[in-house]
Amino acid sequence: MLTSVTSSDPPTVRFTNTQDLFDAINCTIGDFLTVTNVSPSQFTEIEREREKRRRRFRFRRYDSESRILTITIPTGIHEALHLELYLRYRD
Template identity: 40%
Template sequence: MDPNTPSRSGSVASQAGSQAAMSVVTDPTTISSIGSEKPPLVKFQTAQILAQTIDATEGDVLYVQDVTPQVYDILDKYRESQGRKFRFKRFYPQQSLLIITIPTEYHEYMHRRLDHLITRQMMIWGWTGIRGWGNI
């Protein structure tokens, strides 16, 4: 689990490493990051402005305030209609907070690498595919 991912209970996973460990928080509006790198926090204005903000974001996560359930539905439809690749990681209606993850080049590379390693291992095991799906 990445350090910014709330658990099912809404708290943030505590993770130790060579950097400073995160503290466990139950309020998603106070989620802190490891080190000095903090995800950008923006207030929702319009779907178009949010899309521009996402395009300008250098990291892979964005926190959006003032997102009501109605706004969430609008954003979901907008995202689908525009074919956008970002995804809604978590939505906290009580706090009107939406956490968006943005695929980066590194993120996509890691997915391809993982897919390759899994496929290779399954071929070593002699897997030939799932009936009706053909061989992979």
């Protein structure tokens, strides 16, 4: 189940298993997802499964001490904004 403290906070999901996480990623409307309760070995499992599935999302940050993983999910708007920033920087 996805939860959010306020409408501006990224949705948060508690990690239970890799399949449920990928389902949550697929259902996320925004471009960020916070995942709690991720052990270092589970993080490695998520990395392997992401590569295996060729699923496009990025690990923005993982803190093994707090066991919190922040995922960036590229959306059309997200990528367009990054492209605009890149083009301004390049020019």
